[in-house]
Amino acid sequence: MASIRKEIHIDASPQLVWEALRDVGALHTRLVPGFITDTKLEGNSRVVTFGNGMTAREDIVSVDEGRHRVAWAIVGQQFHHYGGAARVEPDGSGSRFIWTADVLPDELAANVDSMMAAGISVVKATLETASGSRP
Secondary structure, eight states: EEEEEEEEEEOOOOHHHHHHHHHHOOOIIIIIBBBBBEEEEETTEEEEEETSSSSEEEEEEETTTTTEEEEEEEEEEEEEEEEEEEEEEETTTTTEEEEEEEOOOOOOOHHHHHHHHHHHHHHOOOOOOOOTTTT
């Protein structure tokens, strides 16, 4: 199983970053606009549409207020297993955004890694703009 980890410093308060992350139905407006173009909530799941047109149904596993962590799973589709999580931690005057994914089959890892790298860059740009620290 491939384990992928991305983390980045964001010049925004942990509270602002957490408020965007925990809003699991607003990925396309609050966290990764353009990378995700639509998010639809269906019970405990969300259907996300990526900028490249691909869609994924993600089951929300937990929204942990105490740890500032959201976890989700993709069941079926092209994955035998996909477990993702993102969390926010204080980091100096800003935040540290940590995104992990465990993926099977291993052959999908390179594509997931590439998408996560692109996505976390959008998270940083979006939240720094929202905080006023980026023009």
